[in-house]
Amino acid sequence: MPRRTREHRRDSARSDPARSDSARRDPVRRDLRPARLSPRDVLHVGSGGLRSRPLRVVLSALGIAIGIATMVSVVGVSASSQEKLLRQLDRLGTNMLVASPGESMFAGEDVKLPKSAVGMVSRIEGVEEAGATGTVEATVRRNEKLPEEDSGGIAVQAASLELLRTVRGTIASGSWLNGANGRYPSVVLGHVAAQRLGVGKAGQQVWLGDRYFTVVGVLDPLPLAPELERSALVGWDAAERLLGFDGHPTSVYERSQDSSVSAVRSLLAPTIDPENPQDIKVTDPSAKLQARAATEGAFSSLLLGLGGIALLVGGVGVANTMIISVLERRYEIGLRRSLGAARGQIRIQFVTESLLLSGLGGAVGVALGAAATAVFAQVEGVPWVIPLWSVAGGFGATLVIGTLAGLYPAIRAARLSPTLALHAA
Amino acid sequence: MTRVVGLTGVTKEYAGGVMALREVDLSIEEGELVGIVGPSGSGKSTLLHIVGTLDRPTSGSVEIAGFDVAALSDRALSAVRARHVGFVFQAFHLVPGVSAQDNVAEGLLYSGLPRAVRRRRAAEALERVGLADRARHRPHELSGGQKQRVAIARAVVGDPGLLLADEPTGALDSASGESVMALLHELSAAGATIAVITHDTEVADQLPRRVRLRDGAVVDDTRGGPRTDTRTGIRTGIWTGA
Numbered sequence: 073m074p075r076r077t078r079e080h081r082r083d084s085a086r087s088d089p090a091r092s093d094s095a096r097r098d099p100v101r102r103d104l105r106p107a108r109l110s111p112r113d114v115l116h117v118g119s120g121g122l123r124s125r126p127l128r129v130v131l132s133a134l135g136i137a138i139g140i141a142t143m144v145s146v147v148g149v150s151a152s153s154q155e156k157l158l159r160q161l162d163r164l165g166t167n168m169l170v171a172s173p174g175e176s177m178f179a180g181e182d183v184k185l186p187k188s189a190v191g192m193v194s195r196i197e198g199v200e201e202a203g204a205t206g207t208v209e210a211t212v213r214r215n216e217k218l219p220e221e222d223s224g225g226i227a228v229q230a231a232s233l234e235l236l237r238t239v240r241g242t243i244a245s246g247s248w249l250n251g252a253n254g255r256y257p258s259v260v261l262g263h264v265a266a267q268r269l270g271v272g273k274a275g276q277q278v279w280l281g282d283r284y285f286t287v288v289g290v291l292d293p294l295p296l297a298p299e300l301e302r303s304a305l306v307g308w309d310a311a312e313r314l315l316g317f318d319g320h321p322t323s324v325y326e327r328s329q330d331s332s333v334s335a336v337r338s339l340l341a342p343t344i345d346p347e348n349p350q351d352i353k354v355t356d357p358s359a360k361l362q363a364r365a366a367t368e369g370a371f372s373s374l375l376l377g378l379g380g381i382a383l384l385v386g387g388v389g390v391a392n393t394m395i396i397s398v399l400e401r402r403y404e405i406g407l408r409r410s411l412g413a414a415r416g417q418i419r420i421q422f423v424t425e426s427l428l429l430s431g432l433g434g435a436v437g438v439a440l441g442a443a444a445t446a447v448f449a450q451v452e453g454v455p456w457v458i459p460l461w462s463v464a465g466g467f468g469a470t471l472v473i474g475t476l477a478g479l480y481p482a483i484r485a486a487r488l489s490p491t492l493a494l495h496a497a
Numbered sequence: 498m499t500r501v502v503g504l505t506g507v508t509k510e511y512a513g514g515v516m517a518l519r520e521v522d523l524s525i526e527e528g529e530l531v532g533i534v535g536p537s538g539s540g541k542s543t544l545l546h547i548v549g550t551l552d553r554p555t556s557g558s559v560e561i562a563g564f565d566v567a568a569l570s571d572r573a574l575s576a577v578r579a580r581h582v583g584f585v586f587q588a589f590h591l592v593p594g595v596s597a598q599d600n601v602a603e604g605l606l607y608s609g610l611p612r613a614v615r616r617r618r619a620a621e622a623l624e625r626v627g628l629a630d631r632a633r634h635r636p637h638e639l640s641g642g643q644k645q646r647v648a649i650a651r652a653v654v655g656d657p658g659l660l661l662a663d664e665p666t667g668a669l670d671s672a673s674g675e676s677v678m679a680l681l682h683e684l685s686a687a688g689a690t691i692a693v694i695t696h697d698t699e700v701a702d703q704l705p706r707r708v709r710l711r712d713g714a715v716v717d718d719t720r721g722g723p724r725t726d727t728r729t730g731i732r733t734g735i736w737t738g739a
Binding site: 363409490 | 546549551552560565567571572573575576578579580584588590592593594603604606607608609610611612651686733
């Protein structure tokens with residue numbers, strides 16, 4: 073191709089009267105293949121119609137932009153919400169299991185975990201940490217004057233010292249139970265429990281059982297163990313000594329290496345109760361979070377469908393604009409044909425115009441969708457995530473729509489008789 | 498001399514039975530300046546379309562720049578137009594909002610030449626039509642005569658073997674029209690082969706050869722006439738009997 077161009081140039085540079093005679097013998101001139109337009113020239117002729125009618129360009133690209141913006145933001149919003157949960161899961165880990173008493177095979181018989189359950193569980197291979205809670209028959213109130221029924225749904229639980237580390241909880245205020253304060257009337261409140269009791273920070277007192285307990289700490293939210301958020305946690309010793317706790321754990325929390333989660337899961341029940349392993353219920357709290365993340369990630373197909381319809385309408389708008397553009401520019405088409413444009417070159421010109429039109433709409437749409445998602449992320453406090461595939465998909469859809477919308481008008485334009493330019497008055 | 502246009506027994510019948518051309522024989526040699534004259538409806542536009550390879554005859558053979566048109570595909574005909582035929586229209590057909598130079602360069606768009614070469618040639622062509630100082634002007638900043646000169650520059654920028662001018666003075670006042678005709682005479686004197694289609698006998702009478710059409714048939718083909726054009730001072734008729 074470059075060689076042909078060079079020869080052609082040299083040939084055309086001659087302008088003596090005998091040139092056409094030499095042309096007859098010149099193999100380049102005899103070669104009647106239309107020269108190819110460079111990509112830049114294609115872009116130039118394709119954008120000519122757009123440059124002369126900017127308002128129409130804006131209006132017909134708007135339809136595409138709205139469609140793409142809807143789709144990108146629908147996907148972006150759900151991906152952002154999901155990302156928040158996924159990051160939480162990442163932080164909390166998916167390697168925690170909880171064992172608790174299940175339904176006994178014999179009706180009415182309460183299943184109890186052995187007192188030594190935590191110790192046994194922590195000896196399972198792969199288990200890194202284990203902690204436990206045990207239900208205490210007591211209520212907690214703001215003060216002694218409130219009726220006993222007014223517990224606010226807060227459970228009182230004995231907590232082992234390793235519990236906090238096992239559930240990867242963090243302290244909002246004060247400190248966690250330790251060997252010293254765990255023996256005295258001290259309590260750590262889950263963040264919901266603290267709210268309900270009106271406790272803002274450590275140091276206050278609450279009425280627990282039959283005496284005042286000092287709040288030594290308040291926990292941050294615990295997405296993996298929401299039951300602890302609604303609990304007042306007292307030390308194991310204090311619960312036994314002051315609240316009549318029997319010392320049997322009701323939930324054993326354990327964390328293992330990621331690789332041994334499934335092995336631990338199958339060993340958990342037989343380890344705790346070798347005789348009746350079926351009485352032990354083992355749950356995976358992260359499964360719930362994962363399920364929620366999956367739900368958040370499933371964007372509303374209704375909204376996505378709406379975006380698709382907007383996109384389709386936008387495509388029809390582009391097709392309409394292109395048909396009008398071809399009608400208006402019959403003379404230009406005739407002129408180009410008389411200048412030597414082949415049908416294919418006229419087709420490419422109009423398909424390019426259509427692609428530019430919808431591509432412009434697509435670019436604006438992606439930007440709008442990303443901006444809408446950014447606003448959502450800001451307001452909801454979630455990370456701003458725009459999946460790359462939604463951007464690529466949006467652009468891909470615009471290219472398909474641009475081609476489809478431009479093809480028919482372009483074919484019509486190419487079929488126009490080249491004599492039209494001469495008919496213009 | 499080489500033949501640029503050769504029509505033999507060309508008949509064009511449009512749908513509906515209108516006979517636009519009947520058995521037309523026409524031969525134009527290289528370097529000729531020919532007027533194709535006739536009242537409206539005489540078939541001269543149809544003749545122009547066929548000579549310009551924009552249309553094909555119903556019957557008869559057409560040879561343009563040595564190519565048998567009937568044997569060529571639409572693609573190949575496009576290439577013939579791109580390399581061998583230049584058109585000048587009554588309505589100029591310049592692209593609005595684009596400079597004179599870029600309008601002229603558009604004439605080479607389908608030639609395969611790189612953009613820089615096209616622009617340089619366009620500047621040269623504008624110089625040839627005496628509008629070098631208007632290269633940056635856009636069409637609405639030019640007079641009618643200047644616009645037609647730009648259009649002529651666009652038609653000749655690729656050094657076509659044949660220049661077809663359709664009523665080139667039709668939209669111009671008489672002074673501009675004369676200057677455009679003078680330019681065509683100059684280009685002819687420099688060796689170009691030109692066919693001017695016109696219904697204006699005054700314009701036609703300045704040309705060294707006149708082909709008269711009536712009802713789709715050639716009724717007269719005269720060479721000679723005024724030996725020297727009184728306005729341009731260019732001797733015409735030197736191709737007589739070529």
